[in-house]
Amino acid sequence: MYGNRQTKSLSGGKFFSIIVESLKGISQVIFIENAITGLLLLIAITISSYYIGIISLLSAIIGTLVKKIGGTDDNSIGKGLLGYNSVLTGMALALFLSGPYMWMIALVGSAVAAIFTAAMMHIMKRTGIPILTFPFIILTWFILLASYKLTEIRLNTKLLPHNLTDWKLNIAGEIELIDGIFNGFGQVFFLDNTLSEIIIVIAVFWAGKRLGVYALIGNVVAISIAYLLGGEHSLIALGTYGYNAILTIIAVSVVFKTEHNRFAFFSGIIAACLTVPITAGLGTFLLPYGLPVLTFPFVLCSWLVLSARKVTPNL
Template identity: 30%
Template sequence: MDWSLKIDAALPRPLRIIFRGVGQVFFCCNAVTGFIFLLALFIGGLAAGAAATVGVISSTMAAHVLGFSEDDIDAGLYGFNGTLVGPCLFLFLEHSPQLWLYVVLASILSSVVLAALMRILHPYNVPASTSPFVLTCWMFLVAVYAFDSFTRGPILPPPGIPTIVTGVGALPAEIWFIALAKGVGEVMFADSVIVGILFLVGIAIVSLRGALMAVGGAVVGLIVPMLFGANQNAIEMGLYAFNPVLTMMAVGWVFLKPTGRSAALALLAGILTVVCQAGLASFLTPIGLPTLTFPFVLVMWMFLFAAGMSKYWSAPSAK
C-alpha cells in the first residue's frame, strides 16, 4: 500500500533497516509491516519481543561491520534470520543472563552463514531464506551440552526414539480459527491467536496475495495432518502449519510469477511440506532437535529448482 511505503521511506535509515529485517521473515520488505510484526511479538511475550529485537540488531550490525552488500542490508535481508534466532533460543533454552550473549553470537553467525550461502546458491538463482537460522540454531542448541552455563528448556524434547502417535483425531470446527491463527504465529514461535492475526494484517499491507498464500498454508497445515492422523494437540497449536505458510508464500507469491499455476504449485508444495516435516521430525528426534523451518527450506529449494526445468513457471529470483 502506498501509505505504508511513504512511512517506510520517511523513517530514519537505521530504524527502516531494522523493521524491514523483521518484515522479511514473511518476505515483506516494508518497515511498517516489520513494526507490526515486532509489536505483535512483544504482545505475545516480552522475552520473545526483546530477543527478536536483540537478534535483528545483532545480525544487521554484523553484516554492516563485515562489509556485506549495503543493498541487501537496506532490504533487511541480514535481519530476518537474527529475528528468528532470538525467540528460538529463548523458547528452547533455560533463561539466564548468559543467554543474551548466546543470542548475540548466534545472530552474528546467522549473518555470516547467510552471506556464505548466498554466494553458494547465487549461480542457481535460489534463495538461502531461513536456512542460516536453522543451521545456526541447531548448532547452538547442541552446543549447550558442552557448557555449564546453559541448559535445555522443558519445551525442547530430550533425545529419544520416535514413539507411536497418540491423541489422534479431528479438531472441533469451533477451534479451527484458533488453530489457523496460531499456525501463522508459530512462524516466529508465538502460540497466540492475536499475534497470528497481526502477522496476517502486516502481510496484507504489503500484498493481499501474500496474505492469502499464508492463510492457504495455515489451512493446509490444519487439514492435511488431520487426514494423515497426526497428533491433535500439535495440529491445534499450529505446529504443522507454520512451515506450509512459508512454503506457499515463497512458491505462490515471492519467487515465482504470481499466477494461477504458481498458486497450484504452491498448494502442492504446502501439502508436501507437511509430509516433509513429519519425516524430519522423526529423523531429528533421536538427537533431540526441533525441525524449525527446515521443512519449508528443503521443499522450497526443491520446487524452485524444479520450476527452472518446467515450461510453465518462470525461474525464481534469489532474495
C-alpha cells in the first residue's frame, strides 16, 4: 500500500512539474521565467480563443516532453527556455492553416520546433548570441510555403498572396493610440482581444515593473515612428508595428544587458525604432507569398545590437 501511494505521489509530482515547466515555456515568449505569468498569459490566450488556448498549452507540454525524453539538461527545461518556440509554432500554425489536419500539423510542428531549438542552441553556443524565436520563424514559414506544393497543408484565406502591382497604401482615418499600445502587447501572441491584451500587460508588470515600463516605452516609440514615417493607420492601430519593438527593447535593454552595456537603454530604443522599417520592408517582401512577418524584425534587430556589443561593449 505504501509503495503504491509513493508511486502515485511521484507520478503526481512529475505531472505538476511538467505543467509548471510548460507554463514557464509560455512565459518565456516574453523572456519571463514565471509560472504565474505563464498562467496569466494562457488565460489571456484562452479568453481570445479557447482552441488556440488549448493548442498553446499542448504545444508547451509537447516541447517540455520532447526535451525530457531527449535527456536535455533539467535546468534548461525548468527555466522554460526550450518550450517557447514550440508554443509560438503551435499557435501560428493553428491560426494560419485550415483543413482537417490543422491540429495535427500544429502539434507535430511544436514538437519539431523543440528539436530545432535544441539544434540551434548547439550551433550558436560559441557565438554567445541567443537563438530567440528564429526556429519558430523559419519552421512556420517553411510549413506555410509547403501548402503550395502539398494539398493537405492548406493556408488560411487571410494569408492569400497579394500582387504588389495592385497594392495600395491606405493611410486614411485617425489612429487610436491606446488601442495601438494594447494591441502591440496582444500581437506578441497573435491576439486581438481587449481583455486578453489587458491581462498580458498585467502579466508583464507582474513579472517586473522595469520589464513592463521598458515594454511600454518600446511599444509607444515604435508606434510614433510608424506614424511619423507614414505607416498604414489600420496596421499601426492593430499593433503590427509594436509587438516586435516590445520584444526587441526587452531583449536588448533588460534580458541580455550586462554591467558593461552603459548605453543599453538607448541601444534598445534604437533597435526598437529599427523594427519599424524592417517590419514594413519585410511585410512588402512577403506579400506575394502570403506569409506573415512574425517576429523576424525582433530577431534581426536584437542580433544586430547583441553582435555589435562584441566589438562595442558600451552599447
